[in-house]
Amino acid sequence: MDKSLAIKLNSALFGLDVKGGGINYISHSHSDHSYALKDNAPIFCSDATAQMLSLDYNGKPAEENSPNTKAVDENIFSAKKNIKKESPLPGPGEKEDFLGRQNKISKRKKPFPKRIQIPPSFSLHNAGHILGSTQLCTNTQEYGKFVYTGDFKLRDGLTVKKAPILGCDTLVAECTYGNAQVAFPPPGEVYESMEKWAKQNKNSIQLWGGYATGKAQELVKFINTYLDEAPVVPEKIAKICSHYKNNGISLDYVQAGTNEAQEIMRSPFCAVFPPHQLNASFASQLSHAHRRDAKVAMATGWTGIRRMSAHASFPLSDHADFGEILRYAQESGAKKVYLAHGKNEACAKELKKRGINAFAIEQIGKKEKMQAILQNQ
Numbered sequence: 599m600d601k602s603l604a605i606k607l608n609s610a611l612f613g614l615d616v617k618g619g620g621i622n623y624i625s626h627s628h629s630d631h632s633y634a635l636k637d638n639a640p641i642f643c644s645d646a647t648a649q650m651l652s653l654d655y656n657g658k659p660a661e662e663n664s665p666n667t668k669a670v671d672e673n674i675f676s677a678k679k680n681i682k683k684e685s686p687l688p689g690p691g692e693k694e695d696f697l698g699r700q701n702k703i704s705k706r707k708k709p710f711p712k713r714i715q716i717p718p719s720f721s722l723h724n725a726g727h728i729l730g731s732t733q734l735c736t737n738t739q740e741y742g743k744f745v746y747t748g749d750f751k752l753r754d755g756l757t758v759k760k761a762p763i764l765g766c767d768t769l770v771a772e773c774t775y776g777n778a779q780v781a782f783p784p785p786g787e788v789y790e791s792m793e794k795w796a797k798q799n800k801n802s803i804q805l806w807g808g809y810a811t812g813k814a815q816e817l818v819k820f821i822n823t824y825l826d827e828a829p830v831v832p833e834k835i836a837k838i839c840s841h842y843k844n845n846g847i848s849l850d851y852v853q854a855g856t857n858e859a860q861e862i863m864r865s866p867f868c869a870v871f872p873p874h875q876l877n878a879s880f881a882s883q884l885s886h887a888h889r890r891d892a893k894v895a896m897a898t899g900w901t902g903i904r905r906m907s908a909h910a911s912f913p914l915s916d917h918a919d920f921g922e923i924l925r926y927a928q929e930s931g932a933k934k935v936y937l938a939h940g941k942n943e944a945c946a947k948e949l950k951k952r953g954i955n956a957f958a959i960e961q962i963g964k965k966e967k968m969q970a971i972l973q974n975q
């Protein structure tokens with residue numbers, strides 16, 4: 599994450615998904631947005647993000663620090679489906695992998711940073727990315743009405759609703775897929791193609807790959823809703839699913855290594871795993887152990903951009919595509935748009951061609967910084 603995201607707002611330095619501010623803001627719990635956990639400065643974020651981050655801290659609940667009292671627009675779907683009784687988790691410090699082997703889990707030693715209330719004049723709004731993800735809005739002397747959004751999307755998912763577009767003078771936005779060639783199909787079309795593939799392979803073990811936080815829960819919900827099944831998941835994903843359930847999002851899943859999982863695995867079954875665990879050798883071990891074909895399907899926005907090592911891949915993304923970045927820039931009315939992450943210069947160029955006053959984030963405050971240097975000479 600870019601150091602340019604330590605930005606002076608009303609003369610105070612804020613780290614926006616970076617460390618280095620006097621106060622740091624964490625937009626969501628993905629590791630590339632939570633560097634502020636390694637800093638000593640206080641942090642602020644949504645309650646759901648703080649709870650999710652604290653899952654890595656020996657279960658110490660983050661809300662023991664000062665919880666936010668301001669309402670955060672989470673826009674999450676309410677519970678609709680009956681929930682199966684959850685399987686007990688393995689003991690502390692243990693992790694059972696898919697084949698029942700146990701490994702030690704390394705726990706973070708550093709204490710959870712001091713969490714403060716949302717500073718006055720700031721408000722947080724749903725970012726539509728994963729549970730607890732927010733965008734930040736505030737009025738500033740430097741940039742007028744200022745909005746920062748880390749990862750976001752303007753499409754409804756199965757577990758998180760789309761982000762609202764906030765009107766502003768200055769917009770700072772993440773542009774992970776800020777390439778004009780990237781356009782994701784509507785989610786309904788993606789779910790239909792996933793359902794079709796799943797039904798064609800109903801006699802196989804289906805291993806669905808998606809990042810443990812956010813994507814895996816979307817996959818669990820897809821398997822519940824479209825395939826009417828409860829997938830087997832490893833402990834890490836089960837923990838995060840449980841956190842989603844605590845926040846009112848019903849998910850039906852079974853933890854690997856439990857008797858219930860063993861029972862399910864006697865027949866063709868679905869499982870959801872982080873992509874890095876799904877390789878040919880893993881699939882072949884499973885296939886051999888269960889005497890049944892095992893198929894791997896990846897769900898990622900990089901489908902069609904990067905080569906996937908899987909039997910199938912689907913463009914199910916938690917991020918905005920280029921069209922959504924353009925739409926946010928246009929509909930927010932921002933006079934200046936700064937882009938962070940990935941090929942932000944190229945994205946700014948493409949937006950400029952479409953009439954947006956866009957820059958790479960490295961340009962933010964550059965004029966003011968130059969003036970300060972000249973004054974000091």
Ligand SMILES: [Zn+2]
Pocket residue numbers: 626628631727749
């Ligand atoms: Zn993210």
